[in-house]
Amino acid sequence: MQRHGGPPPMLVQLSDPHIVAPGRRLLDRVDTPSLLAQAVTSVAALQPQPAAVVLTGDLVDRGTAEEYDHLRSLLAPLPGPVWLMPGNHDDAAVMREVFADHDELQPVGGDPALAGHVLWVRQTAGLRVVALDTVVPRASHGQLCPARLGWLARTLADEPDTPTVLAMHHPPFTTGIGHMDAIGLRAGVPELAALLQRHPQVERVICGHLHRPITRRFGGTLAMTVPSTAHQIVLDLAPDAPPAWRLEPPGYAVHAWLDGALVSHVVALGDHGPVGLY
Numbered sequence: 001m002q003r004h005g006g007p008p009p010m011l012v013q014l015s016d017p018h019i020v021a022p023g024r025r026l027l028d029r030v031d032t033p034s035l036l037a038q039a040v041t042s043v044a045a046l047q048p049q050p051a052a053v054v055l056t057g058d059l060v061d062r063g064t065a066e067e068y069d070h071l072r073s074l075l076a077p078l079p080g081p082v083w084l085m086p087g088n089h090d091d092a093a094v095m096r097e098v099f100a101d102h103d104e105l106q107p108v109g110g111d112p113a114l115a116g117h118v119l120w121v122r123q124t125a126g127l128r129v130v131a132l133d134t135v136v137p138r139a140s141h142g143q144l145c146p147a148r149l150g151w152l153a154r155t156l157a158d159e160p161d162t163p164t165v166l167a168m169h170h171p172p173f174t175t176g177i178g179h180m181d182a183i184g185l186r187a188g189v190p191e192l193a194a195l196l197q198r199h200p201q202v203e204r205v206i207c208g209h210l211h212r213p214i215t216r217r218f219g220g221t222l223a224m225t226v227p228s229t230a231h232q233i234v235l236d237l238a239p240d241a242p243p244a245w246r247l248e249p250p251g252y253a254v255h256a257w258l259d260g261a262l263v264s265h266v267v268a269l270g271d272h273g274p275v276g277l278y
């Protein structure tokens with residue numbers, strides 16, 4: 001994908017909105033719907049407009065139809081295509097019912113072992129976006145089973161020359177935040193690293209789950225997590241760090257294709273006062 005003097009094609013990544021039913025608050029005090037609405041307003045005002053928006057999991061908190069209905073109304077103002085994938089707080093079956101018009105959520109054919117997983121490939125402005133489901137039903141940690149790794153291997157082999165972004169909920173690396181690493185990706189990580197080494201077209205692995213921005217080299221490419229649009233996990237690298245969160249500024253990522261590479265920006269949401277000019 002080349003740039004021809006115009007603005008770079010942009011992919012927006014929103015993550016971990018943890019939407020609750022109308023009138024409720026998460027953890028007794030986080031107004032996750034209002035925080036997602038703030039993110040949606042910010043994305044809708046971006047110039048240029050993004051080519052697509054991808055949500056990397058934990059879309060709602062309890063996986064109920066009421067929560068997904070609420071999410072649907074909150075996402076409605078977003079421009080262009082919006083692509084969804086589950087995290088450990090989601091229920092893929094309920095998500096598929098409420099978002100029945102989202103083609104990317106349709107089960108992939110072939111291997112019956114893949115039917116319960118959300119796996120998709122979308123293309124926008126020459127950039128290929130591949131969603132790899134890391135969810136273990138009714139568990140907080142993630143894994144990559146042989147069936148999912150096989151699907152990814154076939155998918156990447158289909159277009160070895162197209163710049164690709166791989167989206168996953170659980171990041172494929174240890175972060176140093178112990179209570180989150182305890183519910184990290186437990187199986188399939190070395191296999192994924194070896195697969196990505198063979199596919200240098202993968203420009204970035206974009207993840208959620210950690211509720212804060214973290215980057216690491218992985219499998220010959222760069223893997224990163226992004227802030228939640230709601231609450232953030234406290235940065236504490238002590239081995240016995242308690243499972244703590246707080247309302248640090250929420251945010252999202254803008255991945256722009258620029259001069260033959262993917263440039264990833266993290267945007268902090270909130271009222272930061274007027275813009276100044278140098």
Ligand SMILES: [Fe+2]
Nearest residue numbers: 016058209211
């Ligand atoms: Fe989350």
Ligand SMILES: [Fe+2]
Nearest residue numbers: 058087088209
């Ligand atoms: Fe998660």
